[in-house]
Amino acid sequence: MDKRFTECLEDLELSPLEVEEIEQSATLLELPTRHILTHQGEFPSHVYFLLEGLCHACYLTSDGKQYSKEFYWEVDWLISFESLVKSEPSPYLLESLTPIKLLSFPVELIERWRAESHPLYIRLLETQLMYKEGKERFMLLHSPEEKYSLFCETYPELLSRVTDYQIAAYLGITHISLSRIKKRIKDKINKS
Known part of the structure; x- marks a missing residue:
């Protein structure tokens, strides 16, 4: 089993037996770029723990727009809690942005943890x-320019891994607005 995943479980102070049970329920998957893990409107059958690569969750509208919900990278859990709690289809699409390596778990395992108020489920929540x-x-609380600056400060490792279109969609602005923001920031730097 991947050491990072085992350490994640051990940090929760789970018993060795619990760690072993969870690890035995995992299936290792290696998937290509643009692989859809869950379609919007589909009931998720699995939850995932991302070992390598980058994934993206987004809402797709009927008029073809895309709104980024989240980016996921190494050592992140990918769980549609809304779908799990409400027993409804996923309201968003979940896909890989790069080749990925992840652990897959049947959603029934998370449902059981939820019913038992398992420490791992509580920690995930x-x-x-x-x-x-x-x-x-x-x-x-932040203007679009502040959001972009904070995004750059908080997630510097993502800047080279996602497109400006994806960043703009995550920030809730258009790609054109992001271009203008980047130009203003560049102009400020050049003036100083």
Whole structure:
């Protein structure tokens, strides 16, 4: 089993038996770029732990627009909590942006953890909640230029891995607006 995943489980102070059970339920997958893990409107059959590569969750509209929900990279869990909790289809598409290596778990395992209030499920929920509150604050309290600057500061490793279109969609602005923001920032740097 991948050492990073084992360490993630051990950090939760799970018993060796629990760690072994979870690891035995995992299937290692290696998938290409643009592989769809979950279609929007489809019930997810699996949850994932990303070992290598980059994934993207986005909402697709009927008029062809795409809104980035999230980027996922190494040592991230990919779980559609809304779908899991409400027993509804996924409201977004989940796909790989690069070749990926991940562990796949049947969604029934997470459903069981939820029913048992398993420590791993609680930790996953807490992590998701803190992240979502941070993103809400980020989206509400900052101008588009501030959002881009904060994105660059917070996720410098993503800048070379995602396109400007994807960054703009994540920030809730158009690609043209992002181009203007980048030009203003560049002009400020050149003046100093």
